[in-house]
Amino acid sequence: MQKNLFKLTLMGVMLLMSNFIFSQVTERERPKEWNQLTEGARFMDRFLPMKGKVLSSDTWGAGCVRPRYVDNGIEDGIWSYWGGNIRKGEDGKYHLFVCGWLECSPKGHMEWPNSYVFNAVSDNLTGPFKPVNIIGKGHNPEIFRAKDGRYVVYVIGGRYVSDDLNGKWKYGKFDFNARDRRIIEGLSNLSFAQREDSSYVMVCRGGGIWISQDGLSEYNQLTDQRVYPDVDGRFEDPVIWRDHIQYHMIVNDWLGRIAFYLRSKDGVNWVVDPGEAYMPGIAIHEDGHAEDWFKYERLKVYQDQYGRAIQANFAVIDTLKHEDKPFDHHSSKNISIPLNPGLLLTILDKKPITAGTKTIRVRVQAEEGFHPQTDMDINSLRFGASEEVNYGRGSKVLKTENDGNDLIVTFEGKGNGITENEFAPKLIGKYKNGKMLYGYARLPYIDYIEPILSARAPVFSASGKGLICDIEVQNFGQVSSQKASITIGYKKNGKTIKVASGIVPPLKPYEKMTLQLSGKGVFEQGKEYEQVATIYSGKKNISTFYQKKKVVE
Structure with missing residues (x-):
């Protein structure tokens, strides 16, 4: 009996150790589309x-x-x-x-x-x-x-x-x-x-x-x-x-x-x-x-x-x-x-690239040990949105021209996939030796340094006319912001019930301001609400902050 008990105890320890070991590793299932990369x-x-x-x-x-x-x-x-x-x-x-x-x-x-x-x-x-x-x-x-x-x-x-x-x-x-x-x-x-x-x-x-x-x-x-x-x-x-x-x-x-x-x-x-x-x-x-x-x-x-x-x-x-x-x-x-650092690329076109763009001109810069005029397999190059070139699609090469030691590659616009949300189109291809090359480029018409407006949680207090809402907004961007608007509300049955709104004046980088807004609506004491503070630039939503909180204790 003692021998059987020992065996059971040993088996239990081994099982625990096995579970522990396997708890340190698990196999993640990859998305099927990754097979097409x-x-x-x-x-x-x-x-x-x-x-x-x-x-x-x-x-x-x-x-x-x-x-x-x-x-x-x-x-x-x-x-x-x-x-x-x-x-x-x-x-x-x-x-x-x-x-x-x-x-x-x-x-x-x-x-x-x-x-x-x-x-x-x-x-x-x-x-x-x-x-x-x-x-x-x-x-x-x-x-x-x-x-x-x-x-x-x-x-x-x-x-x-x-x-x-x-x-x-x-x-x-x-x-x-x-x-x-x-x-x-x-x-x-x-x-x-x-x-x-x-x-x-x-x-x-x-x-x-x-x-x-x-x-x-x-x-x-x-x-x-x-x-x-x-x-x-x-x-x-x-x-x-x-x-x-x-x-x-x-x-x-x-x-x-x-x-x-x-x-x-x-x-x-x-x-x-x-x-x-x-x-x-x-x-x-x-x-x-x-x-x-x-x-x-x-x-x-x-x-x-x-x-x-x-x-x-x-x-x-x-x-x-x-x-x-x-x-x-x-x-x-x-x-x-x-690591392969990627190529130095510059888009030479100044107009926004869309699905209707006819051609896209990209400069490929020469570097020490890399000569774009002789080292690249030109026909392998694809350029456009990452969502396209990562899967072997994207714009194909129409022609090339030398510019000093650099190479200017003209791609046909068809299939570029670049939308208004794109900020860094990608190039993928091969060197003549068969090894992979890639690079990213900036879009010349995009502002890469913008204001970053962010709100804290609204604080409500009662007044003779209803509710007063105080909310702090700060610009964490590196440039000054323009006038924006802010809306404060809460979620109910899948909809947002607006409580207050107002204007956020221009803010310098890192400047903050507490806005005092007039509110409407009634909050139940002790009830938790999912509050929503949204900042807009025109109709564009640039910041949303959710917080579950008991507004009235």
Whole structure:
């Protein structure tokens, strides 16, 4: 009987462990239309072969990650490394701000809450990086430069600030103002992108968008729901950046081990592109050998002078996190994978592109190592809205002409798919060697820097004539706004019942104003209402804020 009880207990433990293991991974069903994507549609298509000089099997890790480039990224037998991004210093060296904990820690990988942040340095962008300084305690670091020129290293729960990458760092806290909005999944795993006026847009783990005037002053939340894809994902690790065309974001579904790619004109309103942004299997050498890491997390990008992402850095681990024990053969590190940055494109036509446009002229700029007049397979090129070219459609080439070292490509307008909502048409094609090429372009007639008006929750009070509604509106855009209108109401039986309305006067960048409006209607005491505040520019809805609240207590 005791033997049977032991067997049952053992089977129960094994079942629990099995359930735990499988709870760390699930297979996500891909949309069927993704099967029709052409090469270059997915962000994942931009990963290039890894670089390194020291290929070794004499190191830690499961067999699937050996041999590997041990001089790529950062690794050693002392620390388990995680997260981190790179900044080039005035000293000409590359500084990777990465976190780590002792590999021999009793909790193994689960020691991560007690991470230290390192300044690791290399002469090469891909590594090897060596730690030269411990900044302090912290996890999931991301470095950026504030408007005043100081360096900021974000960590979960705080940040370090210094005048010098190699100097002393002072710990402090960010200030956050949710502005009556719910904070989605807490304020952790933050990522930051500098806007054109050196202000900052930030995305938190839950997918909320925040803005600070200088990167260190108060961050204000603009969204009341996540901007991520509307799918059943367990999202974390968002990374955001801006190039000379648009804003980019990638967010990881850690459970499904699949990431999604988003784009934006202003960093606030986002569209989701189809296909995987990344997934296991992207760490490949030039000869086709793969470093088959179990998980890729904490993606960060290194950008060139145009803001284009030219390298991805990942935290990787060779097994399930809970299986990484002290003094074992498992660990984690940071790896570097080069990225195809895309071509530099300029649309030469000034008139709006529509379905009736006859031709579209695009300049393809020459760069070091790229000669558009000789390197491209011209007949493979397709140009137009992403929704078209990502699926192999779009406008075809009519003719080309040389302009200095550049190439001007004239596309027929038919099939371009560009609508009034488009802000970054895309080019997809191939080089003559058969490899993929792509690029985005700005539309010359689009305003890329616009006012961003955002309201807080309305506050109602009684007066002799009915209701008084006070509502704060702020311009988080980088340019002044024009006169706008605002309507306040609540949802009832699927309809919006208007309570108050008024005019929002022009506001300078970051200026705010509290409007006092006359209201009508009666709110029941103790009843919860879904309030709606909508701001219009003419008839265009430019901002809507929903909040469920008991108006009268």
